[in-house]
Amino acid sequence: MNYKCIAFLVLILLTYNVNLAQSNQSKAIENFKPSSVNQPGKEYPQINSEGRVRASISAPNANKIQLDLGGVKYDMVKDDKGVWTGESEPQDSGFHYYQLNIDGASVPDPGTLYFYGAGHWGSGIEIPASDSDFYAVKDVPHGLVSETIYFSKLTNSFRRCFAYTPAGYTNDIKARYPVLYLQHGSFEDETGWASQGKANLILDNLIATKQAVPMIIVMDNGYAYKPQESNARPVSVFEEVIINEVIPMIDSKFRTIPDREHRAIAGLSMGANQTMRIVINNLNTFTYYGGFSGTSNYPSSEVIDPSLFLNGAFNDGKIVNKQLKVLWLGLGTKEPAPFPESVGAFKAMLDKQGIKYIYYESPNTAHEWLTWRRDLKEFARLLFK
């Protein structure tokens, strides 16, 4: 085969690929329906059976509008009425943050409800999952999600947390309940778990079918800093806030069982990293730990020396095995580096130390909320039993 022949073949292949890409983009199956997290009465954004997202907005005088989703900016196209429409490639099942870009301005899509993620309140889209039943709103007894404001002396500020109390909490006024402290990830806040996380619905459904025991869930804000001195770097006091302020406040405001056997702590990503440190420093306070897509060695994937890591807290595997009834690690099968590597290094250390743990993989999900909803569902079933 001479080089001309090869060049011709390459040309054919390139042309074929380009055609493939274009037809892929244009051949969206026309069964789009409004997203379940749209504002009341809003027709857009929509999702089709492939998981493509179609956005639409009226902006007669704009030069360029893009749908900014999953790290890709998709050009939208203007019709003769000044309405811009465009769609994405198929997305993973579950919840995704996104925004619109109008002539350079990144703004929320006026069609959706808003969620706190990526450091701002912005739009979200929910791609229906095959297992969405476990977080669906059903006609079962529903718990309450309560917003509570407290003054934190450690941070010298008013802070807010949300508490889920299970159905029956308000009626059976003698019953006392175990507590799961549940943390969000980086650039998220205390609203995440009971909104895009669906923690309340997941527990409502688990408790109604007796798969989990009734429990309280406390969702605080993982960002907590010492009052800042001039020019000093912010110093996190989140561990102290949880241990010295939040737990006593919750134990006084709610009918908890205030002992270590009835306390669990878990978190996602940054929250997993934070709560692993908290649990290992406070084994007299908690009995259960859940790390969803994160470990405290993040972002390192290097071999962990247990005599050095977290001040040697994992050095004596017997103590950890005795104190923690459940040590849970979860990860989505599509998570990007360095999550699999970092969690993998941590698992290898646990294996070496003979420390028992449960490792859960969420099928076909990345570093996103469907992974963590599934983690919570599986983890909550193991608690306080």
Add this chain to the structure above:
Amino acid sequence: MNYKCIAFLVLILLTYNVNLAQSNQSKAIENFKPSSVNQPGKEYPQINSEGRVRASISAPNANKIQLDLGGVKYDMVKDDKGVWTGESEPQDSGFHYYQLNIDGASVPDPGTLYFYGAGHWGSGIEIPASDSDFYAVKDVPHGLVSETIYFSKLTNSFRRCFAYTPAGYTNDIKARYPVLYLQHGSFEDETGWASQGKANLILDNLIATKQAVPMIIVMDNGYAYKPQESNARPVSVFEEVIINEVIPMIDSKFRTIPDREHRAIAGLSMGANQTMRIVINNLNTFTYYGGFSGTSNYPSSEVIDPSLFLNGAFNDGKIVNKQLKVLWLGLGTKEPAPFPESVGAFKAMLDKQGIKYIYYESPNTAHEWLTWRRDLKEFARLLFK
């Protein structure tokens, strides 16, 4: 004076006026500070001591951006870095909904928290009020705001309401509490009162200073329709939902005092109109009524015939006086037509019927949330005493 002289005078006056307007616009006092309802860490929008709002957004490729606030669109100006900035005329104290218009697209300002009003989730701005202390977050015992989901047979749908329970509710588990049912206005929803309405903070502060008795506040969604038959007009069943579904659900979920002496109902604007009908049709269920900027004759300002109005419910003034301990009407002094005229016609009917009522005017506020925060503060002090 000849016509030339008059023309000259007019020209001078016109010029003077134009100059006045321009200098008014340009002479904003440069003491702008971030709004209290901005997202964490966001510098814009800002407010100065005159109550002007300054918005700012990066949009290098936009043709035109406007700040859309209080029914006026203010042109913003682009700097050499592609950042658009502009300010409004001075605004009334209190909370206002607003949005940005980018090349014809109406979108939320990415700088603010979001609030449901005008039929969508959008931006809000808070102009500091001289009396803002009564709704400030203070170091007093704080109640909880709870989200509860319930299935409504009347609408065949899941619905959501929020309930405020006062500080102490979770500790003193034998105490039972009176309940205020509190409704939002048109194109708002069940989130309004505990967000832009500050109902929880207002009650926290009143209860802490013993100006109000501890009470539960229930905030439901005023839009409730029968399952729709094909082509039929939607039929509101909100009254039936409140009486037959919400009240029994609240009395079972919360430790209420479930009798008429310990139940109040109030609402703003559309909510005032709705709750007036509900209270007058259900005098065996409620003892207190608050109409904030609205009455059921809205939008009419015509003389009311009490033998016809609401099926003659106000015809026997003695019954109304006996059954309602408080009949409250509130209005902002700057409210536009037809609110003053409509409430005025209703008041005239009450006077004619010898029905006792309290009339409250909120100084220097229009048909907006500061009027209703003040209404709630004054009204709540009169309840259950």
